[in-house]
Amino acid sequence: MSNHPKFIETEYFGVYTDENRSNYYTKGLTKRGSVYGEKTYRLPGGIMYRQWDPYRSKLGACLHKGIKYWPFKEDSKVLYLGAASGTTVSHVSDICANGYVFSVEISARPFSDLLRLASKRQNIFPIMADARKVREYVHIVPEVDVVYQDIAQRDQAEIFAKNVDVFLRRGGYGLIMVKARSIDVVRDPKDIFKDVEEYLKDSGYKVLQTIRLEPYEKDHIAIIIQKV
Ligand SMILES: C[S@@+](CC[C@H](N)C(=O)[O-])C[C@H]1O[C@@H](n2cnc3c(N)ncnc32)[C@H](O)[C@@H]1O
Known part of the structure; x- marks a missing residue:
C-alpha cells in the first residue's frame, strides 16, 4: 500500500492539507489522475487527492x-x-x-x-x-x-x-x-x-x-x- 499523508480539512472549502500544513490538496473530481504532473495519492475506495503546486498556480x-x-x-x-x-x-x-x-x-x-x-x-x-x-x-x-x-x-x-x-x-x-x-x-x-x-x-x-x-x-x- 502506498504511503500517503493524513489528509485534513482546512478552513478553505474543498481544500485539504497534511499534518505539517506543508502542502494543499483537492479531491479529484475524476479518477483519471494527474492533470499537470502534480503528485496524486489514491486511497482505498477510489478517492484521489491532487497536490496543489503553488509554483504552478x-x-x-x-x-x-x-x-x-x-x-x-x-x-x-x-x-x-x-x-x-x-x-x-x-x-x-x-x-x-x-x-x-x-x-x-x-x-x-x-x-x-x-x-x-x-x-x-x-x-x-x-x-x-x-x-x-x-x-x-x-x-x-x-x-x-x-x-x-x-x-x-x-x-x-x-x-x-x-x-x-x-x-x-x-x-x-x-x-x-x-x-x-x-x-x-x-x-x-x-x-x-x-x-x-x-x-x-x-x-x-x-x-x-x-x-x-x-x-x-x-x-x-x-x-x-x-x-x-
Ligand atoms: C498566466 S497564464 C494563466 C495561467 C492559468 N490561470 C493557470 O493558473 O493555470 C495567462 C493566460 O491568459 C491568456 N490571455 C491573455 N490575454 C487574454 C485575453 N485578452 N483574453 C483571454 N485570455 C487571455 C493567455 O493566453 C494565457 O494562457
Missing part, C-alpha cells in the same frame, strides 16, 4: 500566503479569465464539483489542452474568446458568484472590471492576479499595485485583501474584491 500560492477570503463553494458558478491549459481551473473544478467553471482563454494552443480537460469534467465550460470582448460570451455565461482572473496584459485591471460589472452578482467576490511587469516594466511594482488597488476602489468595489505572491511568483499580487 497562483491560487495555490494564495493558500500558502494566508488568503482570508475563500469564495469557492460546492455549487459556485465561477467565471475564470485566462484559463490557459487548465492547471488552476482543474483545482477549482474539483472544489466546485456541482457548480460551473466558465473558462475563457484567447490562445488556441492552451485552449486545445483545456478542451481535453473539459471533455473529462462536466463542470468546465471552455470558451475561446478575448476577455476584453464580453459580448463574445455574454450569451453563454450567466451571473456568477466568483470572477477569477489571471491575464498578463497591460490593461488587466480594466479587463477585470469590465467582467465584474457584467457578470458578478452583488455580494460576489473577485480575485485578480496582478503581474506588475505586464503593466509597466520600468516602474516600481509597489506603485503599480497601489494604482491597481485604487482603480478597483474607484470602480466601486470593496478591496478585501492584497497578497504578495513571493516566493512563488515574482512581482505579482493577488487582490480580492467584493462587489457591493
Whole structure:
C-alpha cells in the first residue's frame, strides 16, 4: 500500500492539507489522475487527492500566503479569465464539483489542452474568446458568484472590471492576479499595485485583501474584491 499523508480539512472549502500544513490538496473530481504532473495519492475506495503546486498556480500560492477570503463553494458558478491549459481551473473544478467553471482563454494552443480537460469534467465550460470582448460570451455565461482572473496584459485591471460589472452578482467576490511587469516594466511594482488597488476602489468595489505572491511568483499580487 502506498504511503500517503493524513489528509485534513482546512478552513478553505474543498481544500485539504497534511499534518505539517506543508502542502494543499483537492479531491479529484475524476479518477483519471494527474492533470499537470502534480503528485496524486489514491486511497482505498477510489478517492484521489491532487497536490496543489503553488509554483504552478497562483491560487495555490494564495493558500500558502494566508488568503482570508475563500469564495469557492460546492455549487459556485465561477467565471475564470485566462484559463490557459487548465492547471488552476482543474483545482477549482474539483472544489466546485456541482457548480460551473466558465473558462475563457484567447490562445488556441492552451485552449486545445483545456478542451481535453473539459471533455473529462462536466463542470468546465471552455470558451475561446478575448476577455476584453464580453459580448463574445455574454450569451453563454450567466451571473456568477466568483470572477477569477489571471491575464498578463497591460490593461488587466480594466479587463477585470469590465467582467465584474457584467457578470458578478452583488455580494460576489473577485480575485485578480496582478503581474506588475505586464503593466509597466520600468516602474516600481509597489506603485503599480497601489494604482491597481485604487482603480478597483474607484470602480466601486470593496478591496478585501492584497497578497504578495513571493516566493512563488515574482512581482505579482493577488487582490480580492467584493462587489457591493
Ligand atoms: C498566466 S497564464 C494563466 C495561467 C492559468 N490561470 C493557470 O493558473 O493555470 C495567462 C493566460 O491568459 C491568456 N490571455 C491573455 N490575454 C487574454 C485575453 N485578452 N483574453 C483571454 N485570455 C487571455 C493567455 O493566453 C494565457 O494562457
